[in-house]
Amino acid sequence: MTNIQQYIDSGVLELYICGALSEEESKAVSAELKKHPEIVKEVEEIETALEHLSTAVAPYNPDALLQKIQEKINSSTNTIPIDRDRRSSKTKIVLYIGWAASILLLIGLFSVLNKNRELRDTLNSVQTKNALVEQEIENARDDAEKAKELLNVYRDRNIVKIPLGGQKVAPEAYAEVHWDKKSNKVYIDAKDLPTPPPGKEYQVWSLTLKPLTPTSIGLLSNFQEDDNKIFILENANASQAFGITLEPKGGSKTPTMEQLYTLGTVS
Amino acid sequence: MQPDGLIAELQQKNPKAFERIYERYSESTFGIIYSIVNERTIAEEILQDVFIKVWDNAHAYDSSKGRFFTWLLNIARNASIDATRSKSYKNKRKNLTADFFVDILEEKSNFSKKTDAIGIKKYIEVLKPVCKKIIDLLYFKGFTQADASKELDMPLGTLKTRNRNCIKKLREILVP
Numbered sequence: 206m207t208n209i210q211q212y213i214d215s216g217v218l219e220l221y222i223c224g225a226l227s228e229e230e231s232k233a234v235s236a237e238l239k240k241h242p243e244i245v246k247e248v249e250e251i252e253t254a255l256e257h258l259s260t261a262v263a264p265y266n267p268d269a270l271l272q273k274i275q276e277k278i279n280s281s282t283n284t285i286p287i288d289r290d291r292r293s294s295k296t297k298i299v300l301y302i303g304w305a306a307s308i309l310l311l312i313g314l315f316s317v318l319n320k321n322r323e324l325r326d327t328l329n330s331v332q333t334k335n336a337l338v339e340q341e342i343e344n345a346r347d348d349a350e351k352a353k354e355l356l357n358v359y360r361d362r363n364i365v366k367i368p369l370g371g372q373k374v375a376p377e378a379y380a381e382v383h384w385d386k387k388s389n390k391v392y393i394d395a396k397d398l399p400t401p402p403p404g405k406e407y408q409v410w411s412l413t414l415k416p417l418t419p420t421s422i423g424l425l426s427n428f429q430e431d432d433n434k435i436f437i438l439e440n441a442n443a444s445q446a447f448g449i450t451l452e453p454k455g456g457s458k459t460p461t462m463e464q465l466y467t468l469g470t471v472s
Numbered sequence: 473m474q475p476d477g478l479i480a481e482l483q484q485k486n487p488k489a490f491e492r493i494y495e496r497y498s499e500s501t502f503g504i505i506y507s508i509v510n511e512r513t514i515a516e517e518i519l520q521d522v523f524i525k526v527w528d529n530a531h532a533y534d535s536s537k538g539r540f541f542t543w544l545l546n547i548a549r550n551a552s553i554d555a556t557r558s559k560s561y562k563n564k565r566k567n568l569t570a571d572f573f574v575d576i577l578e579e580k581s582n583f584s585k586k587t588d589a590i591g592i593k594k595y596i597e598v599l600k601p602v603c604k605k606i607i608d609l610l611y612f613k614g615f616t617q618a619d620a621s622k623e624l625d626m627p628l629g630t631l632k633t634r635n636r637n638c639i640k641k642l643r644e645i646l647v648p
Contacts, residue, residue: 221538235537259504266498267502
């Protein structure tokens with residue numbers, strides 16, 4: 206116990222959080238942290254204090270920048286190369302404008318400084334709201350497109366509909382498979398499957414009978430977030446039946462038969 | 473508390489987790505950057521680059537090597553120091569004196585709700601000059617302990633205990 210207190214009092218934890226230790230030294234501190242909750246508590250407090258200090262140094266809360274960052278992330282899915290030349294020349298112009306604006310501001314703005322701040326706060330919240338609305342419109346558009354596609358599936362006579370009835374573990378469960386043999390797509394309507402427990406997800410199997418051979422065709426991932434509970438999967442198998450089992454997240458190589466929720470044969 | 477669950481989700485590229493990480497850490501990161509570059513437009517650009525790096529390289533964070541906050545701090549300081557080395561930055565800042573976090577805090581009048589403004593101001597008032605220097609070098613400027621001890625002409629052991637006592641004051645004010 207005195208040992209731990211000595212360790213804490215040595216000041217090594219402060220250096221650890223500042224990033225002033227070598228990699229080896231940091232690793233050693235991390236290992237101590239895993240062993241002693243008293244050290245974790247101490248580290249959290251130091252960290253919180255420094256977090257507050259640097260937050261106080263920030264000229265304002267940069268919430269409004271989040272949207273820009275997300276746009277940049279979305280526009281390049283992989284890594285983002287930093288184009289320094291373009292950035293600096295752009296910054297230059299922005300900066301000149303910025304300086305000019307600052308001078309103007311300084312001349313006339315002392316009295317309206319507070320108002321300016323209020324406006325910026327409003328602007329920030331409006332920008333955030335805009336971003337949210339845009340996202341909602343985009344989601345709605347995606348949903349509409351999906352709905353159109355699904356309507357075509359229901360109308361197409363060449364698509365085979367296979368009802369999957371509930372099995373022992375979940376007699377009330379029900380799902381439907383719509384199998385488009387031309388495009389090798391299956392549409393799983395999983396509206397009547399219970400929400401999977403945390404850490405589990407549904408896995409869809411194509412089955413051929415005699416001998417019974419299951420082939421996984423995919424997972425019903427993000428089940429809870431999916432509003433219409435319709436999942437589109439690829440299936441190039443000569444399926445004679447379809448089954449849905451509950452498996453650990455990420456799926457299994459072979460179906461867990463005790464967790465077979467629904468099953469149906471292709472007529 | 474370090475939000476380990478959130479960090480794990482970030483590493484799995486969950487955009488919602490990224491948003492929450494941003495909410496939690498962006499203002500303090502912005503402060504670090506601003507304390508080094510001292511120019512708002514540049515600080516904003518660097519902040520964007522830093523969080524894009526956080527998104528792209530989240531998988532590289534390893535809790536056995538250090539705190540997530542420290543990892544972020546390192547990215548922010550390195551990006552800011554890189555920026556101060558660029559030619560355009562030097563031209564721009566030629567006529568300005570070197571500031572550090574104490575000057576920024578003393579000049580600052582509007583604090584966001586996230587911080588205890590009075591507390592921080594009080595902290596600066598009671599802080600010994602040597603404390604200001606130590607915190608500036610070790611925390612804001614990212615000196616290694618060896619470099620800081622050389623710069624301040626102070627034995628390593630003394631530096632460590634002084635740094636601890638300086639930060640302790642801050643903790644006493646923030647967590648009475």
